[in-house]
Amino acid sequence: MSPVPISYCREHGMLKYAIRRILISIPILLAVVTLIFFLVRSMPGGPAVAVLGDYASKETIEALEKEMGLDIPIWQQYLVFLRGLLSGDLGKSLINGMPIAPQVARVLPYTLELTLSSAIFGILFGIPLGVFTALRRNRMFDYVGRTLSLAGISLPSFFLGILMMLVFSVKLDLFPVVGGGDIRDPIDSLHHLFLPGLTLGLMMTAYITRTTRSSILNVLREDYVRTARAKGMRERIVIYGHTLRNALLPVVSLIGVYAIVLIGSSVLVEIVFSRPGLGKMMVGAIGRRDYMTLQSVMVVYAGLVVIINLLTDLSYGLIDPRIRYD
Amino acid sequence: MKQQMRLITTKLAMVLAACVLMISLSFNYALSAGDQVLRMANKYGDAKSLDAHRATGSQDRLIVDLVFNGLVCYQPGNLSVDAIIPDLATEIPSSKVLDDGRQQWVFKLRQGVMTHPYDGNPGYELTSEDVVYSLQRAADPKRSSFAVDYSGMTFEATDKYTVQVTLDQPISAFLFLPKFANRGGGLIVAKKALEDKGDDWFKTHPVGTGPFVFKEYIPGEKVVLTRFDKYYKGTPKLDGVEWYYMPSDSSRELALQKGELQVIEGPKEQAWAEKVASYPGVVVDSPNSAETIIAHFNMTVKPLDQLKVRQAIAYAISRKEFVAVYGPKVSSPIYGVAPVGRMIAGLSREEAAKENLVFEQDLAKSKSLLAEAGYPNGFSLEVFTSESATYRRAYELLQAQLRKIGIDIKLSVVDHSTFHARIRQNLDPIVFYAAMRPNPDVILTQFYLSDSIVVTGKKAITNFSHIGEVDADGDGQIDSLDDLIVRARLEQDSTKQVALWKEAQLELLRKMVSYPVIAIGYIFARSPKVDWGYEMITITDGPNPTEKTRLLP
Numbered sequence: 001m002s003p004v005p006i007s008y009c010r011e012h013g014m015l016k017y018a019i020r021r022i023l024i025s026i027p028i029l030l031a032v033v034t035l036i037f038f039l040v041r042s043m044p045g046g047p048a049v050a051v052l053g054d055y056a057s058k059e060t061i062e063a064l065e066k067e068m069g070l071d072i073p074i075w076q077q078y079l080v081f082l083r084g085l086l087s088g089d090l091g092k093s094l095i096n097g098m099p100i101a102p103q104v105a106r107v108l109p110y111t112l113e114l115t116l117s118s119a120i121f122g123i124l125f126g127i128p129l130g131v132f133t134a135l136r137r138n139r140m141f142d143y144v145g146r147t148l149s150l151a152g153i154s155l156p157s158f159f160l161g162i163l164m165m166l167v168f169s170v171k172l173d174l175f176p177v178v179g180g181g182d183i184r185d186p187i188d189s190l191h192h193l194f195l196p197g198l199t200l201g202l203m204m205t206a207y208i209t210r211t212t213r214s215s216i217l218n219v220l221r222e223d224y225v226r227t228a229r230a231k232g233m234r235e236r237i238v239i240y241g242h243t244l245r246n247a248l249l250p251v252v253s254l255i256g257v258y259a260i261v262l263i264g265s266s267v268l269v270e271i272v273f274s275r276p277g278l279g280k281m282m283v284g285a286i287g288r289r290d291y292m293t294l295q296s297v298m299v300v301y302a303g304l305v306v307i308i309n310l311l312t313d314l315s316y317g318l319i320d321p322r323i324r325y326d
Numbered sequence: 327m328k329q330q331m332r333l334i335t336t337k338l339a340m341v342l343a344a345c346v347l348m349i350s351l352s353f354n355y356a357l358s359a360g361d362q363v364l365r366m367a368n369k370y371g372d373a374k375s376l377d378a379h380r381a382t383g384s385q386d387r388l389i390v391d392l393v394f395n396g397l398v399c400y401q402p403g404n405l406s407v408d409a410i411i412p413d414l415a416t417e418i419p420s421s422k423v424l425d426d427g428r429q430q431w432v433f434k435l436r437q438g439v440m441t442h443p444y445d446g447n448p449g450y451e452l453t454s455e456d457v458v459y460s461l462q463r464a465a466d467p468k469r470s471s472f473a474v475d476y477s478g479m480t481f482e483a484t485d486k487y488t489v490q491v492t493l494d495q496p497i498s499a500f501l502f503l504p505k506f507a508n509r510g511g512g513l514i515v516a517k518k519a520l521e522d523k524g525d526d527w528f529k530t531h532p533v534g535t536g537p538f539v540f541k542e543y544i545p546g547e548k549v550v551l552t553r554f555d556k557y558y559k560g561t562p563k564l565d566g567v568e569w570y571y572m573p574s575d576s577s578r579e580l581a582l583q584k585g586e587l588q589v590i591e592g593p594k595e596q597a598w599a600e601k602v603a604s605y606p607g608v609v610v611d612s613p614n615s616a617e618t619i620i621a622h623f624n625m626t627v628k629p630l631d632q633l634k635v636r637q638a639i640a641y642a643i644s645r646k647e648f649v650a651v652y653g654p655k656v657s658s659p660i661y662g663v664a665p666v667g668r669m670i671a672g673l674s675r676e677e678a679a680k681e682n683l684v685f686e687q688d689l690a691k692s693k694s695l696l697a698e699a700g701y702p703n704g705f706s707l708e709v710f711t712s713e714s715a716t717y718r719r720a721y722e723l724l725q726a727q728l729r730k731i732g733i734d735i736k737l738s739v740v741d742h743s744t745f746h747a748r749i750r751q752n753l754d755p756i757v758f759y760a761a762m763r764p765n766p767d768v769i770l771t772q773f774y775l776s777d778s779i780v781v782t783g784k785k786a787i788t789n790f791s792h793i794g795e796v797d798a799d800g801d802g803q804i805d806s807l808d809d810l811i812v813r814a815r816l817e818q819d820s821t822k823q824v825a826l827w828k829e830a831q832l833e834l835l836r837k838m839v840s841y842p843v844i845a846i847g848y849i850f851a852r853s854p855k856v857d858w859g860y861e862m863i864t865i866t867d868g869p870n871p872t873e874k875t876r877l878l879p
Contacts, residue, residue: 097530
């Protein structure tokens with residue numbers, strides 16, 4: 001799709017709309033951050049107990065909590081956190097004292113490459129499959145496509161991931177099991193990304209196939225499609241010129257939702273494939289009750305969700321010129 | 327046109343597939359190129375602290391043991407105190423009692439031991455200054471998780487290679503030496519590195535004198551160690567060790583099968599061991615450990631405050647069923663809180679039987695005791711368990727066994743950290759605790775001394791039963807083991823000391839303060855190419871490579 005011309009943005013108030021949405025996102029993010037901050041601290045067991053384990057005596061817990069700065073009132077901790085967040089500082093891990101921002105910066109590309117590649121895979125395969133199954137409704141191709149997409153939705157990602165590793169890594173010896181590769185080396189990175197990307201991508205494909213199929217079937221029943229056919233237009237133009245573009249609007253809307261589901265599913269895929277990523281970081285932080293790391297990762301997740309929602313909303317206008325942003 | 331398009335698409339697909347295949351094969355070749363790096367994976371999500379004096383979890387102990395040395399050490403693969411040998415010290419020290427009643431031990435240090443290089447510093451010779459600094463740090467509750475082990479001790483460097491340890495109260499060598507071995511707080515850190523870089527830095531950049539030098543910690547992923555060429559026992563045969571954090575059991579198994587890892591930790595279950603052993607090219611080891619599973623009865627909760635109720639529960643428990651569930655190759659029944667055959671002063675079945683304190687399953691007797699206690703139809707109890715398989719299985723089995731005598735255990739599951747927090751808040755009426763402690767004194771002190779009572783104790787830790795502040799046998803008197811525990815600790819004669827420890831264990835059974843169920847071993851799977859370089863008899867946190875460990879071609 002060609003870049004959006006500025007004149008278009010001005011005409012449709014797209015920029016204004018984007019700025020307004022970003023401004024609206026700020027109180028939403030603040031509410032989410034506050035909720036996360038207090039939810040994280042409501043978990044039973046603190047970081048001191050998690051670190052000390054069997055050696056968690058009253059005396060050692062108190063000493064360690066003091067060292068971690070958890071002895072100050074919670075509202076003060078909240079203000080410190082907010083102040084840090086506003087200045088772009090996510091703080092330090094309570095457990096190992098390492099700054100969190102560089103850790104997030106290190107793993108975020110792994111999560112992004114995983115979710116993006118899966119989303120692209122899902123769009124590239126899901127939309128054509130959805131179109132084909134819709135055009136061959138109630139025929140063998142449709143039945144097979146629907147069954148496979150149902151399987152794709154039903155199979156848990158961790159199970160599919162393990163199956164993938166068993167076949168492609170252990171039996172065929174094609175792909176590695178451990179790690180995410182060197183992100184600076186595109187070939188190594190792709191080599192490590194292939195199986196996890198495929199695992200999530202298949203799930204995304206299944207979702208998009210089903211949505212596209214039902215959307216196409218709905219549009220095919222519209223009067224303008226019937227009119228186009230009656231005018232003797234070629235079927236290819238009817239399908240790709242008239243039907244698909246109109247059918248894509250709900251698909252795009254749901255792709256946004258599925259992308260958020262994808263980010264959630266990436267947690268399990270990162271664990272199964274032992275890939276670095278926000279999900280793995282989050283699970284580790286939960287186990288260690290590392291409040292600072294946990295709340296920072298959640299804030300990043302919340303930010304990603306807001307961005308995806310914004311991009312989804314903005315993309316409507318590109319597909320459907322009837323949509324106005326003012 | 328259509329045909330041409332199809333042809334181009336087919337060719338493109340073939341080229342793409344060929345590229346993927348070639349890249350994969352070349353990478354796999356690179357991976358399998360025979361290096362001497364041992365790659366191991368544990369079940370944890372991440373490290374907690376790599377600081378020798380903060381590393382309490384197994385995932386951290388396994389790493390710090392490779393980076394640091396103690397003044398003395400356990401022989402590799404053998405956790406018996408008899409197997410303690412000199413490490414940074416030249417010999418096992420002897421003690422003398424001073425005129426004022428205090429006790430003094432003198433360590434002579436090995437000369438020429440080098441610390442690891444760190445942050446541009448090439449390393450330096452370890453001296454008594456480092457040792458005293460390290461021991462003082464281990465004894466400081468603000469900087470160490472092991473401080474309680476060193477209370478009442480002072481440390482002094484009398485010359486460059488001599489360190490004197492003075493104790494307010496004399497203890498036996500059996501209790502003294504493990505505190506200075508390569509477990510707990512006895513690991514010696516590089517003073518200059520800590521002073522230069524600080525405690526926070528040290529949590530993720532350990533600097534010691536061990537066979538492997540810390541190279542890199544990637545949070546949530548792995549720790550990379552490289553061999554220390556100047557290691558005083560000789561250059562390690564391995565080029566390095568990589569420890570991966572992989573919480574998924576299946577992923578660890580697959581990585582081992584594929585050869586990306588050489589050693590993996592597994593759940594402590596015989597079924598898992600048998601499954602993994604059936605994979606080609608995989609060997610399963612299950613060395614002993616002194617880890618036990620013991621049920622502690624909270625005597626402040628009704629009706630567990632009645633001795634007869636606790637005895638009824640004891641008679642309803644079948645150790646045989648526990649062994650069957652965990653697997654006979656992995657677990658064995660125990661009759662005292664110190665596991666027999668795995669720890670000194672372990673109480674044998676015969677010794678318990680002499681006093682009729684074996685408590686084998688006898689449902690008729692159990693029901694009769696319940697009726698005598700006023701609960702002929704049983705009762706219900708709300709209990710929670712950790713999600714950890716080791717704990718959950720124990721609780722579920724207990725639930726099934728107690729159902730037979732009418733006790734309805736309403737079981738809820740919480741995550742492991744929550745479990746640890748809540749049992750320390752006195753919230754669970756029956757606490758199954760799986761733990762490994764180095765000797766009977768630590769077990770008795772942490773679980774049965776009145777100071778250790780959860781919430782109310784002066785040094786509250788893991789006395790879940792509340793022995794020491796309750797009337798355990800219904801005679802109107804507070805029952806305490808404090809005197810017996812302290813007497814045993816201070817006893818210098820090892821025979822008498824063992825007798826006192828056994829007496830304390832019998833007393834626990836008489837009052838049915840806790841029920842010793844089973845001892846469980848450690849299980850890990852490895853490639854047959856891993857040659858540890860020592861015999862593995864008993865281990866604690868997991869297998870440790872040494873300077874002699876190598877990968878066979």
